[in-house]
Amino acid sequence: MHRKSITLFQSLRFRLIASVVSIEIIMLSLLVWNNISIIQATHTDRLRDTATSMIQQIARTSGNYMVAVDYATLEDYLGNIIDYQELSYLVILDRDEHAVIALGTFPAQPWPASEAHPAQVTDGVFDVSDVITVAGQPMGRILMGFSLSLMDEAIRKSRTRGISIAAAEIILTVIVTVLIGLGLTRRLGILAAAAQEVGKGDYSTRIPIETADEVGRTASAFNHMVTEVSNRTQQLEEAESQSRTLLAENRNLVHTSLNVQEEERKHLARELHDELGQCITAIQADAESIRDLSREGDKRIETSASAILDVSSHIYEVVHAMMQRLRPGVLDDLGLVEALKEELSTWQDRHPEIEANFDVAGSLDGLDERINITIYRIVQECLTNITRHAGATRVSISLSGNIDRLVLSVSDNGKGLDQSTPSDGLGLVGMRERAEGLGGEFMLESKKGAGVTIRIRIPLHGKDNRTDE
Amino acid sequence: MQIIPVRSQQRRTGKHKLLAVIICCLLTTPATITAGEKGNCRQAGPLVFGILPFISIEQLVFRFTPLANYLSENLQVPVRIETAPDFVEFARRTHEESRYDILFTAPHFFIRANQKAGYRLIASVDSPEMWAVIVVPKQNDIRTLQDLEGKRLATVPPLGLATLLVRKTLFEAGIDPDVDLDMVITPTHDASLLSSYHGVTDASALMQPPFEAASKKVRDSMRIIARTESTPHIPISVAPTLGEDCAAEITDLLVNMGSTPEGKAVLQHNRFTGYRPGDTAIYERLNDLLSR
Numbered sequence: 001m002h003r004k005s006i007t008l009f010q011s012l013r014f015r016l017i018a019s020v021v022s023i024e025i026i027m028l029s030l031l032v033w034n035n036i037s038i039i040q041a042t043h044t045d046r047l048r049d050t051a052t053s054m055i056q057q058i059a060r061t062s063g064n065y066m067v068a069v070d071y072a073t074l075e076d077y078l079g080n081i082i083d084y085q086e087l088s089y090l091v092i093l094d095r096d097e098h099a100v101i102a103l104g105t106f107p108a109q110p111w112p113a114s115e116a117h118p119a120q121v122t123d124g125v126f127d128v129s130d131v132i133t134v135a136g137q138p139m140g141r142i143l144m145g146f147s148l149s150l151m152d153e154a155i156r157k158s159r160t161r162g163i164s165i166a167a168a169e170i171i172l173t174v175i176v177t178v179l180i181g182l183g184l185t186r187r188l189g190i191l192a193a194a195a196q197e198v199g200k201g202d203y204s205t206r207i208p209i210e211t212a213d214e215v216g217r218t219a220s221a222f223n224h225m226v227t228e229v230s231n232r233t234q235q236l237e238e239a240e241s242q243s244r245t246l247l248a249e250n251r252n253l254v255h256t257s258l259n260v261q262e263e264e265r266k267h268l269a270r271e272l273h274d275e276l277g278q279c280i281t282a283i284q285a286d287a288e289s290i291r292d293l294s295r296e297g298d299k300r301i302e303t304s305a306s307a308i309l310d311v312s313s314h315i316y317e318v319v320h321a322m323m324q325r326l327r328p329g330v331l332d333d334l335g336l337v338e339a340l341k342e343e344l345s346t347w348q349d350r351h352p353e354i355e356a357n358f359d360v361a362g363s364l365d366g367l368d369e370r371i372n373i374t375i376y377r378i379v380q381e382c383l384t385n386i387t388r389h390a391g392a393t394r395v396s397i398s399l400s401g402n403i404d405r406l407v408l409s410v411s412d413n414g415k416g417l418d419q420s421t422p423s424d425g426l427g428l429v430g431m432r433e434r435a436e437g438l439g440g441e442f443m444l445e446s447k448k449g450a451g452v453t454i455r456i457r458i459p460l461h462g463k464d465n466r467t468d469e
Numbered sequence: 470m471q472i473i474p475v476r477s478q479q480r481r482t483g484k485h486k487l488l489a490v491i492i493c494c495l496l497t498t499p500a501t502i503t504a505g506e507k508g509n510c511r512q513a514g515p516l517v518f519g520i521l522p523f524i525s526i527e528q529l530v531f532r533f534t535p536l537a538n539y540l541s542e543n544l545q546v547p548v549r550i551e552t553a554p555d556f557v558e559f560a561r562r563t564h565e566e567s568r569y570d571i572l573f574t575a576p577h578f579f580i581r582a583n584q585k586a587g588y589r590l591i592a593s594v595d596s597p598e599m600w601a602v603i604v605v606p607k608q609n610d611i612r613t614l615q616d617l618e619g620k621r622l623a624t625v626p627p628l629g630l631a632t633l634l635v636r637k638t639l640f641e642a643g644i645d646p647d648v649d650l651d652m653v654i655t656p657t658h659d660a661s662l663l664s665s666y667h668g669v670t671d672a673s674a675l676m677q678p679p680f681e682a683a684s685k686k687v688r689d690s691m692r693i694i695a696r697t698e699s700t701p702h703i704p705i706s707v708a709p710t711l712g713e714d715c716a717a718e719i720t721d722l723l724v725n726m727g728s729t730p731e732g733k734a735v736l737q738h739n740r741f742t743g744y745r746p747g748d749t750a751i752y753e754r755l756n757d758l759l760s761r
Contacts (some may be wrong), residue, residue, distance in 0.1 A: 064527070068552060068553050069568075073554065095547075134530040139530075
């Protein structure tokens with residue numbers, strides 16, 4: 001029952017009808033009450049004014065008859081007045097308060113006190129009195145009583161008429177409001193149902209337009225809106241599809257570009273090793289031979305040979321470093337973990353003030369070359385960023401792998417990164433692209449003054465990211 | 470009035486206090502009797518002051534209310550003005566009912582009241598004798614009684630003194646008022662005067678006192694073309710039922726009215742110089758007029 005009443009009160013139809021009917025009843029009640037008050041006031045004021053006017057007129061005209069003690073003539077005169085419908089009685093008192101003329105149904109003595117207004121009457125007769133004067137001298141008193149029955153009857157009729165009209169109006173209002181409310185809410189229900197269908201994605205929903213009123217116009221606007229939404233949605237879907245395709249192509253392009261870059265670096269390193277390295281090694285060997293042979297001869301030969309040896313050694317170191325940079329040989333020779341250890345060791349040699357940890361967990365064998373180089377490059381980039389921007393004193397690198405995925409985490413305790421401020425560099429973008437190029441995720445956590453943590457998750461499912469053993 | 474010095478002396482002579490009290494008691498005895506004489510009308514209850522309706526009732530009440538109030542205050546009894554719809558009814562009420570305790574009427578009506586109902590004369594207005602006048606508007610060509618022939622003459626009812634006097638004067642001038650002119654009867658002297666003033670009639674007949682009491686504007690626009698013989702002024706009489714002591718007290722008040730500021734104001738309001746003790750003999754000559 002409670003649930004049903006709540007539903008009823010929540011119903012727009014019920015609230016609309018209840019509101020209109022309530023307002024109508026209240027306003028009509030006020031109107032009827034006001035009209036009855038006005039009618040009552042008008043009737044009572046009219047009776048008061050009539051009584052006042054009549055008694056003043058009679059008091060003025062009766063004076064001469066009173067002085068002349070011409071009561072017969074006065075009674076004839078007043079006899080015409082007593083025929084007035086509302087006049088109940090008329091009494092003329094002489095100066096001794098003796099009734100000299102009494103017409104109508106006059107009350108028993110003591111004579112009733114004069115009443116100021118018919119609204120104050122309790123006995124059904126409005127009693128008024130006035131002093132009869134001649135030349136300002138009192139010559140008697142006149143008492144008049146006006147029956148309120150006619151006035152009450154008129155007021156009662158007016159009240160009945162007003163209430164009847166109000167009741168009829170309320171009934172009509174209820175009927176019309178109910179009909180309009182039902183029609184209106186039925187069509188609103190159709191609108192709501194159609195909106196729900198559209199919400200579910202059925203853009204073919206249309207509302208039949210029955211009328212040209214506000215609801216009809218709303219339905220028309222709804223139909224137009226659904227058409228527009230449908231078109232826009234279709235356009236958005238097409239645009240999204242295009243964007244997705246472009247993004248994939250772009251990612252492929254980047255990935256290919258990185259691969260090409262790595263291949264090129266690998267090739268360049270191999271060329272440097274195979275060609276330039278061999279030459280330099282030969283030069284070194286020759287220089288050593290010259291140096292050894294010339295130790296007992298000309299001193300200048302020895303000097304030149306030593307110089308060639310120094311230069312070639314320096315070239316070798318430079319070339320070796322370049323090769324390492326372009327393509328760490330250890331990565332190919334000993335695998336990712338050893339390559340990272342060496343990279344970290346080399347980096348720490350340059351930055352002994354920073355404490356560095358490297359944790360490895362899980363199976364990391366047999367990873368695809370692309371994953372190895374990606375992880376290696378990301379760690380390289382992280383260390384470069386820490387060197388340049390972090391101001392850190394501690395760096396932690398962890399690498400874990402299982403059958404499903406590989407997780408890399410690089411954390412520092414530096415000054416952190418304000419992520420709301422866009423970065424000018426391409427380091428973070430490059431890391432993200434490298435990770436996502438392998439279908440992985442790139443996550444960066446940082447707070448101002450609380451260091452930076454970069455996490456990379458790369459899925460290892462399928463043959464793409466694992467080499468065949 | 471003699472009590473005051475005695476009381477003053479009593480206050481001054483503290484040593485002879487007891488003696489003074491005794492003397493005071495002795496001397497106040499006559500004063501108590503005098504005060505009792507002034508309340509002689511109390512037993513009569515409210516006194517009806519009947520006034521002949523010689524002017525409009527409004528004017529009549531206006532003019533005689535101060536006199537009635539003066540009598541009422543001094544007699545210590547209500548005095549109420551009454552009149553009648555007309556002269557005939559006033560005379561009937563006087564003669565048949567002795568309705569009015571104090572009667573203020575025309576001299577010839579007093580004669581009848583005296584003869585038929587026993588009204589006693591107690592005072593008269595202390596003014597020269599009065600008479601009736603015939604007046605016409607100044608723009609009118611009527612200048613003599615003879616000019617009235619064929620004209621309309623307004624006057625008071627036939628029993629009114631003015632009508633009686635004017636008829637006599639017309640007869641003496643050789644004019645028969647019933648034949649030679651048209652007598653138009655009006656209810657009061659005021660009405661008679663205003664009828665010619667407004668052109669309803671050619672001339673008006675009325676007593677001289679009401680004419681003098683009319684507004685200056687009206688009086689100045691009228692010309693007196695004749696005056697009648699004189700009659701004694703208004704008599705004040707009392708009903709036979711009124712006690713002698715009360716009548717004497719009223720007489721005393723009227724005659725001595727001019728001796729007090731209040732009384733003077735009342736006389737001035739009525740345009741009377743005063744009242745004098747009544748003398749029935751001076752009104753007897755009106756019998757001839759009444760017989761005509």
